[in-house]
Every structure is written in structure tokens, then in C-alpha cells.
Amino acid sequence: MSWATAVDLFAGAGGFTAGATQAGVRVLWAANHWQAAVQVHADNHPDTEHSCQDLHQADWSRVPAHDILLASPACQGHSRARGTDRPHHDATRSTAWAVVSCAEFHQPRVIVVENVPEFCRWQLYPVWRQALEALGYQVAPHIIDAADHGVPQHRRRVYIVCTRTRSPLMLSMAPRERVPAASFIRFDAGNWSPIDKPGRADATKARIQSGRQRFGERFVMPYYSSGSGRTGRALSRPIGTITTVDRWGVVDGDRTRMLTAGEYRDAMGFPSTYRLPAKHRDATQMLGNAVCPPVVTDLLTEIRSAA
Template sequence: MRAIDLFAGAGGFSTGAVQAGCTVVWAGNHWQAAVDVHAANHPHTEHACQDLQQADWRAVPAHDLLLASPACQGHSPARGKEKPHHDALRSTAWAVVSAAEYHRPPVLIVENVPEFSDWALYPAWQLAMEALGYALAPMVIDAANHGVPQHRSRLFIVGTRSKHPISLKLPQREHVPASAIVNFDAGAWSPIRTAKRSPATLRRIHQGRRDLGCGRFLIPYYGSGSGLTGRSIHRPIGTITTVDRWGVVRGNRMRMLRADEARAAMGFPGDYQLPAQHKAAMHMLGNAVCPPVARDLIASLLEAA
């Protein structure tokens, strides 16, 4: 099956598609750094760095499967106060309609945060897709149920050119704990109690020690949506975001999660190439699709076809 990847980012959707047996023939993204990372890991894919809302779909190869991850920042509850640029981010979803109108692939999958379906224009977007002949099957999937060592719930909308939405039976895999991806012998550790450490961080660490009764655990480094205490390493980590979110505590020292650990937490292969700069790597990983989720979803699609 030939696939294309819209808003491809670091390439999680593409990686999962390849693992499921697809050939990714084209990938597009507006950020050159992300295109470079995707190209380094998928050298046989044709790449385009452009605003996909302005794309000439005649230049995109024919395909059987359209994968798309429109910007989620305008829908996510973690975005904070409403900002003007969120309108532009939400509108990226219309590029999926434009691509599907021209190519009419048999199957498409759109990924976003669950709040995407609360978008004021979601009913119009859904009607547009249905007008093109697609029956939509939305499903919220937690990556932890697919062997990813991270709780990450995302909306996947499967569109098929059929009379009725497709019904898929997805595998339910055993949860993998954070201990599988955190290396307590690596990284730049610092004392927990320093003059620059915020009182809120110290409270979370104190609460984590009390609640978990151990000296090794994770803490959310900022409060919004992350809780106020520690998180056991014997369960999947919480959602990896585009900025440093998770601190690792070891006795009286701590550090932030490393990019290679975040890569493992997202389910990417250990040899998957990332930017050398930590900030850029974390940004791409936080925006990515977990490859094992994409793999299981596409494999189930192929089985049902």
C-alpha cells in the first residue's frame, strides 16, 4: 500500500506505516528542520517543505492511504489562553479535505487531540469529508494499550470510501512501565535543593516521596494538567509534550528526561535519528504520532480490507 504523510513532522506516522508494510511515497511539512529529520530516517520518501494549505496536489504522487496530523495546538486544552494564531492552526485541517478532494484515496487516517471533535467547525469539516464519499470512524486510542510506555490519548479518524464506517478490532497490548525507558545511570544530575529550585517543584518531590514511598520516581515539572505529586516508574509515563515536562528523581538528585528516553517513550526505534539540539528534538517528539499506534491501526485496516 502506497501512503503519503501530511504534516509529517518527525515521522511517527510514516514509521508506523512502514512497520505495517506500507511504502511512504511522499511526506510534507512546513518546518525544514522536521523535513530534514524525516528525510534522514525515510530517505526513499519524496519530501516537500511547504505550507500544505497552499499545496499543489497535482505534484503529489498517487497513493492508497492518506495520513495526516493537522496542527493540534489550537484544539489542545494545554494551549492556555486563546490566541489569534490558534485560528490559523485549526485551519490546517482543511488541507486534508483539499488533498482528499483531488486524490480520492480509498483510505485516510487523521490524527489529533480528542478535543479536535469539539472544534466549532468540526461538523462542517466532517460534512466536507462525507461529501467526498468518506464514511468516518473516529476512535480515541491510548498509546499505552499498544505497548508504548506512555499514556497518550489521541483521536484517530479513519475515513473509508464506503457506505458505512469501518469497524476495526485493534490489539490490546501489555502496558510497558517507565522504568523500561529511564536510565538512572545516565544524564546530568543536580541536587534537588538549590537556590533556583522552585517551591512548587520541591512540594511535588516531597509529595511524591510520601505517596510512593521510594526514592526513584518521576515528577511533572510544571503544574498545568500534570498533577501535584510524583509518578511511579512502574507504570507508563504521562504524555510527552513539546517542552520539557518530566523530571526524574533519584534520591537527593534530579534531572529532566533526556531526548533518547523521550524517543523510547514515544515508541520510536532506538536508532531513529533526532536533532542534536535537545529543545528541537523534544518539540518534534511531543508533536509526533507514536509509531506502534500507527502500526497497529494500519495493520488492522489492512486485515479488514
């Protein structure tokens, strides 16, 4: 199957676009409701047309025709890490219907939708899937861990591949060698502080001590909740899932700090030259919501080969 162009719905920081570009696909148009994210996407993909809008209200006739529809609808309404703002998160589930609306108008050859695995347990998922099938698509969900595609992070997501083929396109992608967290930790960067500083929580100190016993003087660990366990994890394996808020820290002997935005970027598999917003909080939120570019590159390459 040959193709050349794509659009990116709910584009965020631009992971779908970055991965598609690496696969030889030109992303014509990208949209997101958050202006700061649109600006970051435009900074890194200046040849793409951008729109800041609520895609519930999109006029699809103003979107360029394309071969591939890429979309990452809001996941908060499906994720187990929902936070406290449940009514808002419940409302975000309807963003997935923008995929159907765009597909009905443009009828692209391929659709790839990314979300948390719980998306497939959404009460309306069967109806959403039937709507795409009624438009002529074969729907094939794939659960993919980014760590199997050269990303130094365990991040399990569902990639729903929709094609105009005779049967659903079930892909079998060979895993890549796993990349350790040590690949992106910079011990000469960041804002370090003494572990034994006044006010350090006893639970944090206990987690650090437990980590030392298992991993030595250098390791990463979750500062909040249980994360990958109360002892963190070795630098010789991928880090756990990067979230939309600061959560992962690094320990080096008697000092510790949270990860930097640049380390989050590298842990997500973005190029080291990828430009981030100046505000750390904005960068963390965008990256925690992003799609890992290397997964997209591998996925589109395999679809091209298999279709």
C-alpha cells in the first residue's frame, strides 16, 4: 500500500506527527484544543497547517484530503489514573466520535487511533467500532508496549488500526532491543537536593533506602503513589510510564531530584532536538499525554508492508 499524506487529530506535542514523518508520511494538518500544544507542534513541524479548535465542532470540509487519519482522543475518561475531576474526564470520552466524523467525510485509506487499553472497555466502544465498520473499515486493536520499540519506557497503549482491506489487519511486529533508563538520565543536570534535607518525607526516605538495598547508589523511583513498587527500579531497564505530572525521580548517592523535561522527552522517544515549552509543567503535561514517535514509525511501516 502506498500513501503520502496524513492529518493528526488531538495532536498534542506531536508524537504521532513525528513518528509519521520518520515513516515517510507528510502530515498536512494538525489540530488540538490547547493553544500551547498547538504552538509546540508548530515550532517542531512548521510545514504542517495548524488549527486550535474543539474537534467536536470541526468543519471537515476545511481539512485537507489525506491518506491516513491519525488520532489520539482524550484518554482521561478511560484511564485508571483519572484524578479527582471525574465529571470533566467522563465528558472527554466523546472526543472519540470526531474520528468517525472525519472518517465519514474524508474516507481515508487508513485510520490509526491511540488510547489507553481501557478504551476498548468503554461502554460505547462497540457502537463506535460498528460506526467505523459501517463506513467500510476493518478494525484491528493492537496492544503495544513502547519498550518493545526502542523507547526507554514501559508504556502499554492500544493502537486501533482501521483499513479498507478484506479482513482486519492484525500485525505481528518483531520487538526491538529494549533501551534502559540509563540512556536518558543526566547526572550533571537538574536541580539536586540532599536526601537528608529537613522536611523530607519519611516515606520517601524509606523508599530510597529500600532502593539502595536492591539497586545500589543510582536508580529511579516514583515519588508519588506506588508506581513501579516502593523501591523504584534499576537504571538497566526501561522506566515506568511517564505521566502528565512530575512523578519520577532519580537517586544518586546522597542526593536526589525529579526528572527534567528533557529527560521526559527522551523517555518518550522524541528526538533530542525536539523543542519543548518553556514552562516545565506544560512540557510535562504534553509529554505525559503524547504518543511515542518510534512506535508510530514502526506501526506505519508495518501497515504499509502488510496491507
